[in-house]
Amino acid sequence: MDALFPWLDAPSDRLAVRVGDAALTQRQLAAACAAHVAALRARGLATGDRVAVWTQPALATAVALVAQAAAGYVSVPLDAKLGDHELAHVLGDAAPRACVAADVDAVAGRAGALATLAVTAPTADAPPLVPVAVRGAPALVLYTSGTTGAPKGAVITDRNVAANLDMLARAWAWTGDDVVVHALPLYHVHGLVLGLFGSLRRGGALRWVPRFTPDGLADALRDHPRAVVFAVPTMYHRLCDAADAAPAIADALRGARLLVSGSAPLAAREHARVERLTGHRVIERYGLTETLINCSARHDGDRRAGHVGPRLDGVELRLVDDARRPLAAGAGGDAEAIGEVAVRGPNVFAGYLNRDDATRAVLDADGWFYTGDLATLAPDGQVRIVGRRSTDILKCGGFKVGAGEVEAALLEHPAVAEAAVIGAPDPDLGERIVAFVVARAPVDAAALADHVAAHLSPHKRPRELRFVDALPRNAMGKVQKTALRALTG
Numbered sequence: 188m189d190a191l192f193p194w195l196d197a198p199s200d201r202l203a204v205r206v207g208d209a210a211l212t213q214r215q216l217a218a219a220c221a222a223h224v225a226a227l228r229a230r231g232l233a234t235g236d237r238v239a240v241w242t243q244p245a246l247a248t249a250v251a252l253v254a255q256a257a258a259g260y261v262s263v264p265l266d267a268k269l270g271d272h273e274l275a276h277v278l279g280d281a282a283p284r285a286c287v288a289a290d291v292d293a294v295a296g297r298a299g300a301l302a303t304l305a306v307t308a309p310t311a312d313a314p315p316l317v318p319v320a321v322r323g324a325p326a327l328v329l330y331t332s333g334t335t336g337a338p339k340g341a342v343i344t345d346r347n348v349a350a351n352l353d354m355l356a357r358a359w360a361w362t363g364d365d366v367v368v369h370a371l372p373l374y375h376v377h378g379l380v381l382g383l384f385g386s387l388r389r390g391g392a393l394r395w396v397p398r399f400t401p402d403g404l405a406d407a408l409r410d411h412p413r414a415v416v417f418a419v420p421t422m423y424h425r426l427c428d429a430a431d432a433a434p435a436i437a438d439a440l441r442g443a444r445l446l447v448s449g450s451a452p453l454a455a456r457e458h459a460r461v462e463r464l465t466g467h468r469v470i471e472r473y474g475l476t477e478t479l480i481n482c483s484a485r486h487d488g489d490r491r492a493g494h495v496g497p498r499l500d501g502v503e504l505r506l507v508d509d510a511r512r513p514l515a516a517g518a519g520g521d522a523e524a525i526g527e528v529a530v531r532g533p534n535v536f537a538g539y540l541n542r543d544d545a546t547r548a549v550l551d552a553d554g555w556f557y558t559g560d561l562a563t564l565a566p567d568g569q570v571r572i573v574g575r576r577s578t579d580i581l582k583c584g585g586f587k588v589g590a591g592e593v594e595a596a597l598l599e600h601p602a603v604a605e606a607a608v609i610g611a612p613d614p615d616l617g618e619r620i621v622a623f624v625v626a627r628a629p630v631d632a633a634a635l636a637d638h639v640a641a642h643l644s645p646h647k648r649p650r651e652l653r654f655v656d657a658l659p660r661n662a663m664g665k666v667q668k669t670a671l672r673a674l675t676g
């Protein structure tokens with residue numbers, strides 16, 4: 188198979204990556220990647236080694252991630268705001284040989300004894316980067332939450348990335364002429380694999396807006412007429428709110444070639460609102476960290492609100508019952524039957540790092556991956572996600588959060604005797620993290636939110652905290668979350 192970024196051998200002067208006013212052409216990016224890889228090699232780091240990358244808001248972050256993928260290193264991208272406990276877990280589990288950062292001072296001491304290298308500026312004497320061929324080797328370890336316990340490291344191979352991006356290229360007519368504009372973090376599939384690696388695999392460009400605001404995204408779009416926009420539903424919601432008040436924002440979006448949404452369900456109401464304001468019907472696509480993208484509306488196909496399109500060409504998809512037996516589907520089948528989505532294909536990950544037990548629970552011997560998502564499958568192949576097997580998995584602003592990890596963090600606070608976390612429907616965030624707490628000492632809600640933000644990550648903090656005298660429990664002593672959900676209305 189070819190290299191992940193085929194043009195690296197013969198780079199041109201076309202734009203490759205831009206962050207704010209700083210930009211790199213393909214030729215400049217190739218030189219920057221060569222310098223970064225030379226610096227890693229000078230520190231004794233070899234292809235196949237794991238290297239953590241602090242995904243700070245800088246062009247150098249993109250350089251490190253692209254260079255490492257091209258040269259066969261295994262990147263472990265880190266949220267620059269990762270809380271202390273979760274960071275210790277990730278570094279302990281992934282055991283990277285080094286960390287790299289655009290701004291070393293900003294993360295000084297955070298990685299303990301682990302060396303943090305600065306992403307160096309390109310030098311004239313760096314040997315050219317020799318890209319590795321895509322070979323099914325690990326390329327990324329991406330941490331993702333489960334219902335209980337600490338996040339697991341999903342091992343994504345270079346073949347997963349290449350195969351999935353090529354499927355998406357066919358679905359979206361994605362070419363080297365496209366500039367993707369997004370304001371997503373670079374430590375998850377959406378911003379990193381699709382946004383950064385996807386743009387560069389096509390030979391096109393990414394305009395990265397490291398911190399989302401509607402105005403910031405609209406400004407970036409004005410620089411790139413006919414852009415492809417990647418965003419989570421929360422961002423479309425906020426863009427529409429802003430566009431209602433400022434038509435210039437709607438105009439900026441109207442010029443785009445495609446508006447793509449994913450990471451969480453886009454409400455039919457928002458789908459209609461985006462169309463009314465911008466004239467675009469949003470392309471919705473559906474995926475998971477472990478499988479990358481499984482389904483998408485096609486650029487020339489039906490963009491049906493509430494649906495995530497058909498399976499991508501190259502992905503096998505079926506619905507299964509509780510015993511994982513396939514449901515009858517398609518023509519003659521029951522289009523309204525709900526089953527768990529199972530997928531198989533070159534996009535499915537290699538497994539969780541150090542967690543064979545967890546891998547076996549989701550990936551069977553025949554290569555089927557069980558997503559935990561519940562869906563219907565229409566006779567024409569359109570998939571509609573209707574829920575999740577576990578209500579202890581939440582999606583808040585497009586981030587996956589496990590109720591169990593937030594509960595465990597709350598219980599580490601000395602004033603907390605008991606805690607239960609649920610997701611409440613939220614028009615902006617999709618789901619809002621609501622914590623019910625039985626306190627043993629006086630404490631205020633903001634202090635507990637700060638505690639979770641500092642332990643795990645700011646986006647896992649409860650957005651609403653309710654103090655209760657006792658948690659509702661059944662006869663076995665299990666917390667009855669349905670009763671708590673009823674309280675949030």
Ligand code: MCA
Binds near residue numbers: 645
């Ligand atoms: C707030 N902040 C705090 C605290 N509260 N910091 C410390 N302590 C606190 N108590 C800080 C935050 O760090 C952040 O800083 C700022 O305040 C705002 O935080 P927050 O309120 O959490 O942000 P928000 O407005 O709710 O963010 C909305 C968002 C965000 C921008 C839409 O949710 C987002 O970026 N979502 C993208 C998720 C994503 O990429 N998912 C892909 C997963 P600062 O502003 O400095 O950061 S991959 C996936 O799901 C699959 C494969 C798929 O299908 O894509």
Ligand code: AMP
Binds near residue numbers: 448453471474495586
């Ligand atoms: P993550 O672990 O962050 O990769 O999140 C994966 C989960 O996000 C999936 O299992 C789905 O529950 C959800 N998801 C992603 N895209 C969509 C979508 N378009 N519609 C509904 N849910 C989605």
